[in-house]
Amino acid sequence: MPKLYQILLLLSFMLALVTPVAAQKGVAVVPPRNERAVDSLRRVFARHPHDTNGTKALVTLMFNFQYNDTAQGGRYGRQALRLAEEIGDRRRQARASYNLATLAAQRGQPDAAVRLHMYSAKQFLALGNSLWAGHNYANAAKRRANQGRYTEAMRLSLRGLRLRRAAHDTAAEADSYGAIGQIYLEQQNLPAAQTAYEQSLRGWQQMHVAPYVISCLNHLAIIHRDAGRFERARAYLAQGLAAARAQPDTSANGSLLLTLAVLEQRQNRWAASLPLLRRVEAAFEARDPGNVTPAAFADVYSIMGESLVQTGHAAAAAPYLAKALALARASHDRQEEVDALEGLADLAAARADYRGAFTYHRAMEVLKDTLRLAATTRTVAELQTQYETEQKEARNQVQAAQLRAQQQVIRRRSVQLWAGLAIAALLGGVGYLMYTRRRLRREIEFERERQQLQQQRAAAVLAAEEAERRRIGADLHDGVGQLLSVVKLNLSGLSEELGSRLNADEQGRFADALDVVDESVREVRDISHDLLPNALIKQGLARAVREFLDKLQRPGRLRIHLETLGLDAVRLAPGVEHALYRVVQEAVQNIVKHAHASEINLQLIRHATELTLLVEDNGVGFDTAALGPDAGLGLRNMATRVAYLGGELEFDSRPGRGTSITASVPLPA
Incomplete structure (x- = not known):
């Protein structure tokens, strides 16, 4: 591969990784467009509309328009892909589909982006380029993780990691470990997240890439903080703050200070968290408003409000928590909305407004139940996938054990054949046979124990699934079902109280409402009974x-x-x-x-x-x-x-x- 082509590919990959993140934070990263080069490339394509030179010109045109005129860039990309497929130019198929995937992600079309990344990965693998195939898998995994489809995201991430490792690219491998750590962290699998981020940190330290080193240190501090290992969290934060002070960009310093402030809160040092939070607030508000997402502001405001409530500054906490709730709802971030509602409930309780505290707490619990149900659904799917993976690994191990056993038989027969040549060879063969038979017996015993463990693991998965069905069925029956019954009683009572004062149309509407509630009760009961069949028990x-x-x-x-x-x-x-x-x-x-x-x-x-x-x-x-x-x-x-x-x-x-x-x-x- 020519050196210039390698450089262009690397630049394209770095822009594909950096630009979506920058766009999310509001940073305008727009490569300059050379109009003279654009005109020249258009003339090249006009002269070569049906050959490789034409596809090269179209791909380069797409790159020129990709970040400053996405509509035109997309048109050039689709034209390049069609022409490359017509003439069998696999290299340009791979490049055009990769850039089209990046455009789809920018437009908020994750499914299209994943489909194009998989197509590009297939072409790069056919070209023998495992590194860029791995880049495609890594980007597809990030799209799935953003959708909350963690099982598929993990599968794609691991595939990307294997391909990047085969290409011996330390930076790409460190990026994959960081993405894997983030997936585990989203699922609260703290030990696995810690292992992945430690691998990512070693790679970025080896490459001396300070911003990614600081990010890994911050995530490791969060992991140890959430696990209750506060001193280790402080040690990682100290390393991160020391590294951030040497950087011209102070944005990472704000993230580290925010992590430290939450650490102080976890240790009930509410007063100590306030100076840190004010520094974070000042740093966030001093930056360009487009550089910080509404969800990030909601996070800071809710944390600040909680510290103010706990230190007795209820009046100062109120505007922070109100802004946090508004920003969380505007950005559709349900977890931040839960945190804001919890802070408002604590604020109302501190003001002796127990009715308001109850209202906020009830809204928070409803939202938590919604999040918990979604997490439960994902957990069942994760358990099923994990069980199927373990089954496949178990079959592979059994086949390996059978192969080893066959090899032992062949070895034993060879020894017996040569044993007739001499007594010494016979004695040596017998000794070797006894040794191998003992080893084979140990291996068989080990295999039997492993199969028993596999059976126990399968039983645990099925038992967990049944337990989860019972829990969800009981929650539906005892929670939603009881609430609907109360609604029905209230509506019936209200209808009786107002009966003589309602006209025929209003009475009909009351009857329709009661019918809808009855149907809802029956539907909840049927779902509950399917999940928890009483007759079976x-x-x-x-x-x-x-x-x-x-x-x-x-x-x-x-x-x-x-x-x-x-x-x-x-x-x-x-x-x-x-x-x-x-x-x-x-x-x-x-x-x-x-x-x-x-x-x-x-x-x-x-x-x-x-x-x-x-x-x-x-x-x-x-x-x-x-x-x-x-x-x-x-x-x-x-x-x-x-x-x-x-x-x-x-x-x-x-x-x-x-x-x-x-x-x-x-x-x-």
Whole structure:
């Protein structure tokens, strides 16, 4: 690769990384545009509209317009990509799609940006350029992390890290570790975040890049502060402040002081936090307003307000907390809104305004519940992904153990073959054989223990999933359901009180409102019962399945036949009942959603040593050979649960001939 081309690629990458961040902070980073060069490039393209010189001119034109006329830059980029694909210019395909991804991110189109980054990564890998393929994966991971899709962001980050490490680029590797640390920090996985940021810090220190060194020190201080290791947090902050004093840009100093102020608050040193917060406030307000986001101001104001409340300056705290709440809502930052509401509740309590304190506290709890539900959803998805990853690693380890065992057998036979040549060789071979057999036995024992641990891990994941279902179902039933019931009682009472004074239209509106509340109560109850089936807990598998199927019956459209043998008077182990109930639930719901069936036959038959589940439908069917490793999440969940019980799951289906699902699960004697 020519040296000039390498320099242009590096400049393009640094701009792609720096400009979105600068734009977020309000900093206008606009490379100057050389109009004479633009005119020259246009003439080059006019002379070469269908060859490589034309694609080169278009890509360079796109770069000239990328940060000062994004619409024109996008047009040149799309034209360059089309021409590069037509003539098979893979290098320009890679570059144009990378820059188009950057433009999509600037326009707030993360899905389009990720799609273009993946396309660019594919082209760079085909060119043998692992470094720029890694840059694409790293940028795609940042887009997913900004969307809160942490599982996908982590997968992309790890792929980018491997590619950047293979290219031996220390700066890129340090950037990947920092992004991974941020993902772990967002999920409050402090040990993993600490490890990643320590790796990132070592890389930036090796490269002597002071701003990124200071950022890593600040994040490590936050991690140790949140973990309660206050002295270690202070040590990192001291290093960061010393490094920041040597830099002309004082923005990092404000972030470090803010971290230190929160550290003082965590240790109940409220008065000591105030001078630090005033320095942070002055530093933020002295800068160009476009350089600090509203969410950052909301964070500073809410922290300042809390310190003022705790030190008895309620009057001074009020405007800070009011501004914090307004800025948090304007920037749609829910966590900052929670902090502002908590500060306002403390302020109202300090003023003996207990009604206001209750109002703010209730609003804060509602918002916290919303955030907690979203976090729970992500956690379940993370557990599922982690479990599937561990399963794949376990299969790889089993294959490696089998390969080692085969190698041992080959070695042993070789020794036996040569043993007949001489007694000395025979004795040596026997000794070696005994040694290898002992080692193989140890390896087999180790493999057995590992498989047991894998089984326990799978059980823990499924148990955690069931526990989370129970918690969410109970919260819906006891929280939202009870609130809706209270609303219904109040509306009914109000309707009775106003009955004679309401005209027919108003009475009809009251009746409609009561109907909506009734429907909401039923909907919450159905969701709660699906997550926490009482029949399964109290009466066993057969009764729970029967109640579940009764809800799905559709006279004239869907007939469901259930047959249970040996289960009506017998309870199975709770883990077996829960797993089989979820398998039935997943299978029937898949039929209802996708099979377009009019009849379902379901059998649960308990034998002496095993339990058989059979689910048949007369729907459209599907091609089981086309499933492969990309089978849907529902089918994988069914297979995972049956495998956890030590059973076997089989699918028998053809397009147009319906589907049959059979599960056989061993039962303890």
